[in-house]
Amino acid sequence: MTIHSNSTSAMGELVKRLGRNPKFMAYVLCRYQDQEEISDENLPAVLGTLPELVCRLALCRKPDADTTNFAERVREIADYTLVDESLLANIIRQVGSIEALSKSSEHRFLAAARDHGDIASEEESSPPTKKPEGKK
Amino acid sequence: MGDIDYLNATGEGLHRELLDGDPLASSKIAELFLRPLIGALNRKFHNLSDAHLVNHAVADALLNYLASPEKFDPTRGKLFTYLWVAAQSDLLNHIEGERKHASRKVDEKVVELRPGRPVNETEGGQDPETALLLAEEAWLIQTKINDIISDESDRQVVGLMLDGVRDTAHFAKILGINEKSTEEQALLVKRNKDRIKVALQRGLKPRKSK
Numbered sequence: 001m002t003i004h005s006n007s008t009s010a011m012g013e014l015v016k017r018l019g020r021n022p023k024f025m026a027y028v029l030c031r032y033q034d035q036e037e038i039s040d041e042n043l044p045a046v047l048g049t050l051p052e053l054v055c056r057l058a059l060c061r062k063p064d065a066d067t068t069n070f071a072e073r074v075r076e077i078a079d080y081t082l083v084d085e086s087l088l089a090n091i092i093r094q095v096g097s098i099e100a101l102s103k104s105s106e107h108r109f110l111a112a113a114r115d116h117g118d119i120a121s122e123e124e125s126s127p128p129t130k131k132p133e134g135k136k
Numbered sequence: 137m138g139d140i141d142y143l144n145a146t147g148e149g150l151h152r153e154l155l156d157g158d159p160l161a162s163s164k165i166a167e168l169f170l171r172p173l174i175g176a177l178n179r180k181f182h183n184l185s186d187a188h189l190v191n192h193a194v195a196d197a198l199l200n201y202l203a204s205p206e207k208f209d210p211t212r213g214k215l216f217t218y219l220w221v222a223a224q225s226d227l228l229n230h231i232e233g234e235r236k237h238a239s240r241k242v243d244e245k246v247v248e249l250r251p252g253r254p255v256n257e258t259e260g261g262q263d264p265e266t267a268l269l270l271a272e273e274a275w276l277i278q279t280k281i282n283d284i285i286s287d288e289s290d291r292q293v294v295g296l297m298l299d300g301v302r303d304t305a306h307f308a309k310i311l312g313i314n315e316k317s318t319e320e321q322a323l324l325v326k327r328n329k330d331r332i333k334v335a336l337q338r339g340l341k342p343r344k345s346k
Contacts, residue, residue, distance in 0.1 A: 010174055010191035014166060017199050024162065024202075048337030052277050053298075059163035073159050079297045080160050082333055 015058045025077070026058035031095045049082045057081040065096050140216070143172060147215035154205045160300050162202045169219055170194060177223060181231075189230055190223075197222035284339050290332050297329065 018026035033043060044051040060080070063073035074092065078085035146168055154161035177190045184190065197219045201208060208218050281294050292310045301307075307325040308314040314321065 009188060010170055010195050011166070013191060013195040014170070014198055017195065018202070021203060025159075048333070050277060050280055052280075056163050056167065059166045061157070061159040061162050063159055076300075076302060077159050078333075079302075079329060080163070080300050082294065082297065082336055084330075084333055084337065 011055055015055055018058065023062055024058070025060045025062050028062055028092055028095045029054070029058055031099065032091050035095065035098055047083050047087070053081045053083070057083060062092065065093055139172075143168065143216045144214045148210060151205060151208065151210060151215055154202075164300060165202070165215075166198055169216060170198065172216070173197070173219055173223055176220065177227065180224075181227060184231075185234070189227060193223040193227040193230070194219075196226050281336065284336055285332065290328075290335075293328060293332060294336075 015026050018024040019030040021027055029043065032038070033040070036046075038046055044054050047054060047057070049057070057077065057080075060077050063070050063077070067073075071089070074089045075085050077083075078088045147165070150161050150165045150168065154165065173194045174190055177194065181190060200222065201215075201219060208215060277298065278291075278295070282291060285291055285294060289310050289312075293307055296306055296310070304318070304322050304325050305314065307328070308316070308321040311324065311328055313324050316324070
């Protein structure tokens, strides 16, 4: 995510680099933009807040969706950035779910590739099977 | 309270909140320190070949701190000083590397390498500019919000929200509902916050429905 146009370049750089750290909302927003193909310019409108507050949102720590205080944390962030809390909760959950799904698919793919590799190497190392002799 | 005292006192509280897992603390810390750090470093290194180097160094210092806040020991110094030293070291290393690489001497008067300052000594940020820098962005946001939200109490509610105030009593007082029960106050405050957010979202004037 690049928010250079709406903040100082240092803030933009900080946000951009936090976009690679899964502990921060910058990461969530970055993934959400990728998933939904939302441009930097359109992000404030999608979130229904001011561009300056998108930057503020990106700098917040990401609440853990598995903890009991998730809703409370989301509400605090939503108030602080004037974003709708249900929208924010949905974004965090969506990004988390799709990432989990893609990781699981990746694991399955790697496992399948590994199995395929094992079979191939077994075939290479095992002696050719003898054809059954036909009856005279 | 001077600017630097304000930075130090606020920074100390925010550091504790960050360690406690407050999701807003990282954002507040970045907003609080970024501009004063850039201002102070720009004044010291005012003749750099690349103006973005200061921005990069400050972003780097904040990024490292926010990623591992436990590395900062508040008993050894102030957070502003910690970030200042980190950003300055980064900048000096970069300048030194660049100087070696370019094999031409940079004006020593502008960029003089000095030993690290004691961690308790604070540099920069002690000028009146800091207060202006801190207030500037808040003012810009407030102006934009005022264009959409005309009701004064709604503006005050937004002001509290943007300050990260959580205590329902503050909102209840503004909304004139502080005589109601705690549960009712919480409900009405939430309802009003949501209404204001929707109004802001639509860029329309809010309807009064208290």
